[in-house]
Amino acid sequence: MLTREAYTEAAARVREVTLETKLVYSPFYSEQSGANVYLKPENLQRTGAYKVRGAYYKISTLSEEERERGLVTASAGNHAQGVAYAAQQFGARAVICMPVTTPYIKVERTRALGAEVVLVGDVYDEAYEAACRLAQEEGLTMVHPFNDLAVATGQGTIAMEIVQEQPLIDVIVVPIGGGGLAAGVSTLAKLLNPRIRVVGVEPAGAACMRASLEAGQVVKLPSVSTIADGTAVQEPGDQVFPYIRDNVDEIVCVEDGELIGAFLDMVENHKMIVENSGLLSVAALKHLDVAGKNVACVLSGGNMDVITMSSVVQHGLIQRDRVFTVSALLPDRPGQLLLVAQTIAQANGNVIRLDHNQFVSTNRNAAVELRVTVEAFGPDHKQAIIDALRAVGIDSQVVTTQL
Structure with a gap:
């Protein structure tokens, strides 16, 4: 069983190999949520995640x-x-x-x-x-990754550290894959202070715990699909399930698109690399009413390869209208390309790619297609650039940006 005595023993043992991951106050997420948000950066842990x-x-x-x-x-x-x-x-x-x-x-x-x-x-x-x-x-x-009470006890030592460092914590938000982390953290949190609210967060494409709680028993999803590979689990653990049922107050599901935005926010505001599963806790803040509360978000890991990082960043910039592509049909005569480039420059846009297709029509004098990928500051700046192009007679339509 997950007992206070077992947690005390586990805390002493894990200190032999773990790094100290002190809470990081987040001005950005605090302003976004109206709460006092603290990050538990297990992405900085030895081996890059809490799993050790x-x-x-x-x-x-x-x-x-x-x-x-x-x-x-x-x-x-x-x-x-x-x-x-x-x-x-x-x-x-x-x-x-x-x-x-x-x-x-x-x-x-x-x-x-x-x-x-x-x-x-x-x-x-x-x-x-x-x-x-x-x-x-x-x-x-x-050595099961989550469906083992000794493993869950070790993971739960995170809650002890959170409460020791911030005794007035009101809410702990924790990612859920198979359930070991959530079971360990939620059970100890309730043992230390029954008033602490524990929120579990799953990727919407792998919400096996929510499905199991709704069914009243462990169920297996037919398939999973999510960029949060660390929590892409079809079936939660039956040993840890009762502890989650009894101690997790709420389950929130987060779409992959929200994780993409959360990655950009974390990099730009905290200069930290956190993998998609680790971002579930902060992405969930938009779904929670935590105004005025002291909230700890567990960043469960930071093991992310550079190719995935590159893809997430590019998709995030497109998602937030900081990179977009416009298509314009122009008469094939000298000066048109220059006009487009000058107009974008005068609107403070930055051209990062240009495709000039003379063969979009059999009558080149009537029209050639110009596709321009532009870097902007956000939605308002994007619209200002499009308006500037239209003001000089260039009818531009936003099209899908090809990465």
Whole structure:
């Protein structure tokens, strides 16, 4: 069971391997929400995520014989690194099954910690099935990423640190994938102060916990689809489910588009890289009535490869009208391209790409197409640029921006 005594023991154990992640006050999110928002930056944790807490505590509770048999787990990346690091501390073999879609950086960092990586399946659940087969075939000891009460206890030490640092905390917002983090944090939070409100956040494309709570029992989604790969779980853990049912006050679902905006906000306002799953807590603030409250948002991880970062940034800029593309049909005569460029420049727009197609019509004298991708300051500036083009006789239409 998740008891105060177990949490106390776990807190002492995890301090052997964790870094101190003090709360960061966020002026930006505080202004946005009307609350006093504090960030719990587990993205700055050793191995880049909170998962090392549960992995280390779980492995510390195993017998020598269980560790000597070798360890196995399945993970989309963060738990993999936590187990790999913890196994390294205990001198144990670790085999990690990871979905083939796992970001490259998570795979390489897991291998760098000495673990054997097996890439299998498209989602976590398929990797977990492979891990179970290996456990049976080779006699390896399973270290489940979330459906294990010892793992959940280790993750829950986050709540102890939050309350110790900010005793007047009113709300804790925590991401939910399989449920280990939310079960551990919510249960300890209620033990420390029953008045603390705990909000769990899932990606809308993988809301297995909400579906399970509505059904009154654990259910498995037919499929999941989300950019929040760390929480792309089809079925929550049955061992942790009762604790979430009893201690999580509310479940919020966040769309992928909101995570894209949250990534930009985090980078621009806090200069921190937080992976999509880790951003669930701050993205959920727009859905919560927390005005006047002291709120802690758990940033669960920061392991994100640069290709994904690049894609998220570009989509975010387009989403916020800071990059857009216009299409204009122009007569094919000298000076038209210059007119477009000068008009955009005078409106303080910055041209970042230009495509000139002379063959859009069989009559080039009648029209050629010019597609211009422009950098702007936001929606109002975007409209001002379009109005400036139309004012000089260039009928411009906004079209889909190609990345």
